Amino acid sequence: MRDRDESDALLKERFELALQATKDGLWDWDLINNEVYFSPRWKEMLGYRDDEFANDAALFFAHIHPDDQKRLHTALQKHFEDPHKNLYEVEVRLRCKDGKYKWILTRGKSSLDADGKPLRMVGFHTDISHRKASELKLYDASRIQSAVFNSIEYSLIQTDKEGLIVSINKGTQQMLGYTPQELVGIHTPMIIHKASEIEQRAKEFSQELGREVAVGFETFIAKTNLGLPNEHEWSYVTKTGEEIPVVLSVTALHDQEGRVNGYIGIAKDISKEKSIQEELLQSKELLNEAQHLSNIGSWSLDIKKNLLTWSDEIFNIFEIDKDESQASYEYFLS
Numbered sequence: 001m002r003d004r005d006e007s008d009a010l011l012k013e014r015f016e017l018a019l020q021a022t023k024d025g026l027w028d029w030d031l032i033n034n035e036v037y038f039s040p041r042w043k044e045m046l047g048y049r050d051d052e053f054a055n056d057a058a059l060f061f062a063h064i065h066p067d068d069q070k071r072l073h074t075a076l077q078k079h080f081e082d083p084h085k086n087l088y089e090v091e092v093r094l095r096c097k098d099g100k101y102k103w104i105l106t107r108g109k110s111s112l113d114a115d116g117k118p119l120r121m122v123g124f125h126t127d128i129s130h131r132k133a134s135e136l137k138l139y140d141a142s143r144i145q146s147a148v149f150n151s152i153e154y155s156l157i158q159t160d161k162e163g164l165i166v167s168i169n170k171g172t173q174q175m176l177g178y179t180p181q182e183l184v185g186i187h188t189p190m191i192i193h194k195a196s197e198i199e200q201r202a203k204e205f206s207q208e209l210g211r212e213v214a215v216g217f218e219t220f221i222a223k224t225n226l227g228l229p230n231e232h233e234w235s236y237v238t239k240t241g242e243e244i245p246v247v248l249s250v251t252a253l254h255d256q257e258g259r260v261n262g263y264i265g266i267a268k269d270i271s272k273e274k275s276i277q278e279e280l281l282q283s284k285e286l287l288n289e290a291q292h293l294s295n296i297g298s299w300s301l302d303i304k305k306n307l308l309t310w311s312d313e314i315f316n317i318f319e320i321d322k323d324e325s326q327a328s329y330e331y332f333l334s
Contacts, residue, residue: 025039025045025124026124027042035057036056042125045102045125046094046097047098063095064094067093072090075088079110083118088106088107089105089108103132104129106123106126107123150170153171155176156169157267161260163190163216189220190216192237192238197235201219201232202214223250225252230250233245244269245269246269246270248266251263
């Protein structure tokens with residue numbers, strides 16, 4: 001008998017030490033008499049001393065967040081319907097002493113009578129507030145990332161490290177006319193580029209980097225892999241063959257260990273900017289031609305920068321070589 005008492009005491013001591021090591025709170029619920037026991041650690045999680053929170057099941061239920069009440073009672077009911085099959089486990093928010101709520105994972109299991117009806121439940125509370133906070137941050141970041149990725153103002157194309165397209169956003173679909181089913185897992189970005197342009201860029205980058213850059217997907221990522229800025233003007237080719245001028249920036253994606261596991265290309269359609277530039281150039285050419293025919297020159301002076309700009313006809317009127325002389329107010333006075 002003495003040996004048994006000593007064995008029970010040893011098991012109890014080990015159990016207490018295990019609880020302290022896991023930092024979990026213990027609860028023990030007598031379902032027949034509706035009596036419950038909450039361990040000191042269980043109460044400490046909510047900011048209470050042992051004598052400040054009564055061992056009362058109704059008090060526990062009153063501390064559950066209103067939005068989580070139904071979920072907890074559903075989990076209990078499911079467990080009571082088949083205690084052998086359904087482990088009681090649910091995540092809920094409990095109100096702390098300071099009025100704030102803390103996320104708790106509560107788990108338990110029932111002991112049954114001869115007829116299989118629950119007599120008693122024993123379980124644990126685990127503080128998961130830090131995990132929930134991390135999940136919330138991750139969710140918010142995911143929402144922001146999704147909003148950015150699905151922006152229709154930019155084309156975003158993600159590839160694996162070999163160049164195979166793994167995802168495209170709505171902006172890409174709208175700009176190029178392709179559906180995800182037509183590109184993802186099938187093609188590399190080569191399909192939306194001009195072969196001649198890729199070849200030309202490979203030569204340019206080879207000279208710039210002092211090493212040969214292969215024609216192909218490497219042309220797009222050579223600078224990125226060296227940690228260099230990689231933003232250039234390219235021509236995208238739509239599904240119908242139309243060419244669209246874009247500014248394309250290519251960035252590497254990394255796994256948790258910092259290894260490159262893919263790339264993302266972000267492109268902005270600059271058709272409007274190009275059109276405006278062409279219109280301005282044409283207007284300037286027309287103005288120069290009109291001034292030449294009428295032998296009239298024009299000039300403008302930026303007072304803040306002391307920058308004088310002459311039209312081509314001013315140089316012609318004063319018989320000054322445009323390439324050898326720089327327009328300035330002092331030069332004009334001289």
